[in-house]
Amino acid sequence: MAITNGPLSGIRVIDMSQAHAGPFGSMLLGDLGAEIIKLEPPTGDLIRFGDPNVTTFNYYVLSLNRNKKSIILDITSELGKKAFYDIVKKSDVVYSNFRAGVPKRQGSDYETLKKINPDIIRCNISGYGETGPYEAYPAYDIIACGHSGLLSISGDPETNKAVIPGGIAFADMMGGIFGALSILSALISRDKDKTGVEANVNLLDSLVFMQKVMFQHFFTGGGEPGFQGNRHTILPTYGIFPTKDGNITIAPPTNDNLLIDVMGLGWMLKDSKFDNVVSRVINRPEFTEIFEKKMLEKTTNEWVKIFRDENDIPSGPVLDYDDIASDPQVAHNEMVKEMELKGEKYKTIGSVFKFSDPVKGEAEPAPDLGQHTSEILKNLLGYSDEIIEKIKIESDAAKSKMKSYKEE
Amino acid sequence: MSITKGPLTGIRVLDLTQAHAGPFGTMLLGDLGAEVIKLEPPPGELLRLGDPKVAISSYYFTGLNRNKKGMVLDLKHELGKQAFLDLVKKSDIVYSNYRAGVPERLGIDFESLSKVNPRIICCDITGYGNTGPYSGYPAFDIIGCGHSGILSLSGDPETGKNLIPGGIAMADMMGGIFGTMSVLSALFKRNRDGKGMKVSANLLDSLLVMQQVMFQNYYLTNNKPGLQGRRHLLTAGYGIYDTKDGVITLASVRHAKAMRALGIGHLLEDDKFKTRTDRIINRDELDKYLEDIFLTKTSDEWIKYLRDENDIPCGPVLNYEDVINDPQIIHNKMIIEMELRGEKYKTIGSIFKLRDKESKICGDPDPPPDLGQHTVEILKNILHYPDDKIKQILKENDDSIPELKKRLMNMDIGDQIDDLKETVMEAAGATK
Numbered sequence: 001m002a003i004t005n006g007p008l009s010g011i012r013v014i015d016m017s018q019a020h021a022g023p024f025g026s027m028l029l030g031d032l033g034a035e036i037i038k039l040e041p042p043t044g045d046l047i048r049f050g051d052p053n054v055t056t057f058n059y060y061v062l063s064l065n066r067n068k069k070s071i072i073l074d075i076t077s078e079l080g081k082k083a084f085y086d087i088v089k090k091s092d093v094v095y096s097n098f099r100a101g102v103p104k105r106q107g108s109d110y111e112t113l114k115k116i117n118p119d120i121i122r123c124n125i126s127g128y129g130e131t132g133p134y135e136a137y138p139a140y141d142i143i144a145c146g147h148s149g150l151l152s153i154s155g156d157p158e159t160n161k162a163v164i165p166g167g168i169a170f171a172d173m174m175g176g177i178f179g180a181l182s183i184l185s186a187l188i189s190r191d192k193d194k195t196g197v198e199a200n201v202n203l204l205d206s207l208v209f210m211q212k213v214m215f216q217h218f219f220t221g222g223g224e225p226g227f228q229g230n231r232h233t234i235l236p237t238y239g240i241f242p243t244k245d246g247n248i249t250i251a252p253p254t255n256d257n258l259l260i261d262v263m264g265l266g267w268m269l270k271d272s273k274f275d276n277v278v279s280r281v282i283n284r285p286e287f288t289e290i291f292e293k294k295m296l297e298k299t300t301n302e303w304v305k306i307f308r309d310e311n312d313i314p315s316g317p318v319l320d321y322d323d324i325a326s327d328p329q330v331a332h333n334e335m336v337k338e339m340e341l342k343g344e345k346y347k348t349i350g351s352v353f354k355f356s357d358p359v360k361g362e363a364e365p366a367p368d369l370g371q372h373t374s375e376i377l378k379n380l381l382g383y384s385d386e387i388i389e390k391i392k393i394e395s396d397a398a399k400s401k402m403k404s405y406k407e408e
Numbered sequence: 409m410s411i412t413k414g415p416l417t418g419i420r421v422l423d424l425t426q427a428h429a430g431p432f433g434t435m436l437l438g439d440l441g442a443e444v445i446k447l448e449p450p451p452g453e454l455l456r457l458g459d460p461k462v463a464i465s466s467y468y469f470t471g472l473n474r475n476k477k478g479m480v481l482d483l484k485h486e487l488g489k490q491a492f493l494d495l496v497k498k499s500d501i502v503y504s505n506y507r508a509g510v511p512e513r514l515g516i517d518f519e520s521l522s523k524v525n526p527r528i529i530c531c532d533i534t535g536y537g538n539t540g541p542y543s544g545y546p547a548f549d550i551i552g553c554g555h556s557g558i559l560s561l562s563g564d565p566e567t568g569k570n571l572i573p574g575g576i577a578m579a580d581m582m583g584g585i586f587g588t589m590s591v592l593s594a595l596f597k598r599n600r601d602g603k604g605m606k607v608s609a610n611l612l613d614s615l616l617v618m619q620q621v622m623f624q625n626y627y628l629t630n631n632k633p634g635l636q637g638r639r640h641l642l643t644a645g646y647g648i649y650d651t652k653d654g655v656i657t658l659a660s661v662r663h664a665k666a667m668r669a670l671g672i673g674h675l676l677e678d679d680k681f682k683t684r685t686d687r688i689i690n691r692d693e694l695d696k697y698l699e700d701i702f703l704t705k706t707s708d709e710w711i712k713y714l715r716d717e718n719d720i721p722c723g724p725v726l727n728y729e730d731v732i733n734d735p736q737i738i739h740n741k742m743i744i745e746m747e748l749r750g751e752k753y754k755t756i757g758s759i760f761k762l763r764d765k766e767s768k769i770c771g772d773p774d775p776p777p778d779l780g781q782h783t784v785e786i787l788k789n790i791l792h793y794p795d796d797k798i799k800q801i802l803k804e805n806d807d808s809i810p811e812l813k814k815r816l817m818n819m820d821i822g823d824q825i826d827d828l829k830e831t832v833m834e835a836a837g838a839t840k
Contacts, residue, residue: 007597007605024620032593060642063624132739138721140659142640142647146723149731151648151657153575156564162648162655162725165574166618167561167636173618177585178759184592185440186762189415191599197415199762208731208742209759211576213428216471218728219754220460225728228575230563239550240559240570247559247570251548314546318570320560321626321633324616327555332540335616347627352586352617354537355594356518356606 003067004361006033011187013037013093014084015068016108018045020141020169021125021203022097023064025176029093029183030067031351033359037087037376038068041075042399044369063348065366066339071377072370074398075106079391084108086381088116092190093183097125097175100135110198120196121186125175129202139203144171148207153214155227162227174206236284240318241292245299247318250307256280262311263294341365370395411475412771414441415762419595420499421445422492423476424516426453428549428577429533429611430505431472433584437501437591438475439758441769445499445786446476447492449483450808452779463749465776471755474746478777479786482808483514487801492516494791496524500598501591505533505583508543518606528604529594533583537610552579552611558619563635570635582614644684644691645698648725653706658698658714659721663687669718670701748775780805 003009011034015026023038023045030036038045047060071087074080088094094113096103103109103124110122124130127139128147145151145165155162164170182199190197208215214225225233232238237256241248252259255277260268268274268290273283280287295303300317307315317323324330337350339362353359377383377391411417419442423434426448438444458466465473482488496502502521504511511517511532518530532538535547536555553559553573562573590607598604616623622633625641633641640646645660645667660666663684667673675681675697680690687694702710707724714720726734732743732754744757762768787793787801 007593020621028589059624059628060621062628063620128736129740132736134736137715137723138659138719139723140646140721142657142659143721143723146648146655146657146725147731147734147736149726149728150574150576151655151725152727154571154573155575156567156569156571158569159564159567161564161638163562163564163571163638164636164640164647165562165576166558166578167563167573167633168558168618168622170574170578170618177589181436181585181589181592182760182762184589184596185415185760186768188592188596188599189762189768191596192418193764195764197762197764197768199760199768201759201761202740204736205740205742205759205761208737209756210574210578210581212432212756213468213471214576215728215731215756216467217460218732220462220467220470222460222467225575228572230569230571240554240572247554249550249554249559251550308545312546314548314551316545316547316551316554318554318559319557321557321623324557324623329536329540329542329555329612330616333537333610333613335613349616349620349623352609352613353590353593354608354610354613355590357603 002361002364003030003033003359005357006031006359007355008032008034008187011035011093012091013095013183014039014087014091016094016096016098017125018097019047020060020064020172021175022095022179023047023176024173025125025180026068026095027064027066028177028180028352029095031353031359031363034093036068037091037372038065038070038367039075039084039087040070040072040369041402042072042395043402044072048369062341062346062366066348066363068364068367069372069376070367070370071373072395073373073391074395075108077394077398079387079394081107083377083381083383083391085116087376088113088120090380091117091120092187093121093123095123095179095183097179099138100124100126100128100130110196114196118196119190119194121183121190121199122196123179123183123186123199123201125179126200126202128204130200141169141171141203144175144203144207148204149211149215150207153211153225153228155229157227157229160227170210171203171207174210175201175203178206178209234281236280236288237291241295243295243298243300243303248295248300248303249316249318251314253313258311259307259313260291262306262313263291265290265294337363339363339365410771410774411438411441411769414439414760414769416440416442416595419443419501421501421503422447422495422499424502424504424506425533426505427455428472428580429583430503430587431584432581433531433533433588433591434476434503435472435474436585436588436759437503439760439769439773442501444476445479445495445782446473446777447479447481448779450480450805452480456779462753462775463751464778465748470748470753470776473776474755474773476774476777477782477786478780479783480780480805481783481801482805483516485804485808487797487804489515491787491791491793491801493521493524495786496521496528498790499525499528500595501529501531503531503587503591505587507546508534508536508538518604522604526604527598527602529591529598530604530606531587531591531594532606532608533587534608534610536612538608547611549577549580549611552583552615556612556615556619557623558615561619561622561633561636563637565635565637568635578618579611579615582618583609583611586614586617639691639695642688644687644694649699649702651702651705651707651710655725656702656707656710657723657725665718666714666720669714669720670698672697672701744773746773746775
C-alpha cells in the first residue's frame, strides 16, 4: 500500500536519475508523499547491473528506490520520446543526475520542457555544475570529495592519511538532498508565481557548502584546517576516546571541571597546571595523556552511565551496526522498518520525516525494472494496447544495442 | 542589501536556535528568501564569542547567521513572552533546537502556539527525538555520530581509529537540513490547505538515513561494514590512491576502459577480472595492481592522462587554498564577498541556484546581525508597540543579563572569568 497523505500528495515527479545521488533525493520526495515515476532506459538504472530483477547487488536498488514506479522508455526513439513528453505534460517535476550537457542533447533540458509544460520544475544534479571550465568532466562521489577540499580535512593527522568522509557516499547524498530541497522551494514558489523553475545543483558546490564553517575559519585567517582526526582543535576533552572495551564520545559542557571530577581526576583541579580550561589547553599533551589513561580504566557503558546518566554530561557510546539493530531509541523512532518484496521480508532504514499529522500508508519496495510501464502508459496517458506493445518492442530492440553496465 | 526575491519571499521565521544544527537550517531558509528573525536571550548566543573574528562576529557565528535579523527577548519575562506570542501571530514558522521537553516548559510548543496561530509550523531539532528512552539526554554533534553507527564506518581500518566523519559537524548539519526539508514540505502543504503542522528532526535519525545503503547491505548480509578507510564497499578501483607526489581520487565506473588506459588491459582476459562482478569480487587483488601503477606518475600527470585525455572519472585532492582559487568553484559563485561594519570578508555562497525567466533569487545576503540589532525595529514595525512598551522590554532584557549569563556559562572560576571567557568561547566556537 502506498503512502496516501504526505505533504507532497498529488505531486508527480519524473525521476530519470540513476546510481546514488538522484535516487536518494527522489526517495526523500517519495517519503514526503510525492508520486515518483522512475524512468529507466531499457538497460535499467546502472546500479541494477543490467539485470531486470533486483539481484546481485540488490541492497543498492532496495535502499534507494522505495515508493517509486518504474517505467522503461527509450527516449532516443520517436515513440519513447513522445511518451516521455506526454508524461511531462502531466507531471510537476523532472529530476535527473546527468552529466552537464546531456539533458540538452537528449531533449530533457528546462528550455525544451517548459515549452511542453510551462509549470514544470526541472532539477539536474551534475558533478561540477551545468557550465564552467570543468562542466564536461566525469564526476562521481569521491571525485567531488577530493575537489571540494573535504578530503583535506577528512582524515587522521597522525598517519597523514585521508579517508572517505564518514565512510559513506557523502557527496552523492548531499547532491540528492540539495536537489530535493531546491525542488521543495520551487514547488512553493510555483504555487505563488504560477511559473516553473529550473533548479540545478551539483556535487562540488554541495560539499563546499557543507564546509561553510570550516571555510569561514580559513577566510578569517585560521589557516589550512588539515586533517581533523578524532579530537577537537582546541577543547582537549571533546572527541572520540578509547575506553577499556571500545570507544566513547564526549562533548563536554563549556566548563569541563565536572567531567574531570566525576572521572576521579579531582586532584587535577587543585593542580595549577590543570585547574582551569586555559591551563589545560596550555598543558594539553600532559593533560591528554593522563585523561586518556584514566579513560582506559572503565568500559564505555560504565563511563556513559557516570557521565551522561548520572551527571548529564553530553556523552555516548560508539555503536556498531549490531548495536543499532537493537538500540531502543532507534526502535522507538521507527527508523528500522520491515518491508516485503515478492514475499520476502527485509529490513530497511525508515523515513527521516516526522510530522504531527503523520504520513499514512506504507512505503512500497523498490520496483523491478519496467514493472509499471504498461500501467503508466495506459492509466496516466491513455495509450492504446497497440502503442504500448510498439513501445515495448522498441525498448527491447534498443536494449540489445545498448552496452550493459555489467559487460562494460 | 537584502535578498529581495526568492521562493520563500514573504515567509517569516522566528528562529530560536543556537549553536550549529538549527542556525544552519534557518540559514538555508534565509538563502531561499525567507525573513529570519533570530531571537536570542539577553546575553546572546554563546557562539558569538570566539576567534578568529570578522569585525565583532566570530567566524562560527558569521558562517551560520547571514540574512538574519537579530532580536533580543527574554522569554522568561512576561513582556518578552507576550512579544514573542505577538510575533507568532504574524509569522509562519517557529524553529528551535532545544533539548526535548524544553519547548513545553517554556510554553512555546506546537500545541500552545497553534492556539495563537493555527497556520504556524513548528520545527524542532533534538539529539535523539522528542520522545523515547534517550530523549532526555544531552546530545551534540559527535554524540549523534557515535550513536548512529557512522563512527563505526568513519575511520582507518589499518589503525583501527574512528575519525570525525568528514572532519565536519555532520550530525548537526544533517539535523538542520532535514529540519528545513520538513519545514518546506509542511509549508507547501499549509499554503494549500491552511493547516499548520509540527515537524521534527533529530541528529540520530538524520545520520541513520545518511547510511541508508550501508544499512541495507548489513540487513541483507548480516556483515558489519566496519571502518571504510579509503575504498568503496561496492566498487572496484574506487577511492583515494597514492601517487608519486600525493593522492588522487578515482571512480573508475567504466572500468574495462580504465584498465586498458592504465596498461592492465590484459587482466580482462583473466577469469578473475572479466566482468564487473568478477572485478568487484576480486577487488583487493585488482587494487594491488592499481596501487603500484599509480605510484609511477604524479597526481597532475594522472589527472591529465585519465580525466582530460581519456574521460575516466578521477580528480585531485585539493586543500582550502586550492579550492578558493579553483576556476570552477569561482565560476559557480560559491565564494562571495560580504561586508560587516565596513570590514570586507569572504564567505561561502548559497547552494540554491533557482531560475525562471529572469532570476528566482534576487539581491545579496545581509551579514550576520549584531546582538539585538533589530529589536526595536521589529517591535515597532511588525508589532506596532508604543515607545514606552519597547523601553520596558529593553530594560527587562538588560536586567536579565547577569543572571542568565551566569546560568548559560555555568562557570564558577572566580576572578579569572573574564580572562577565560574568551578562550573558552573560542574553544566552544571551534566545535567542528
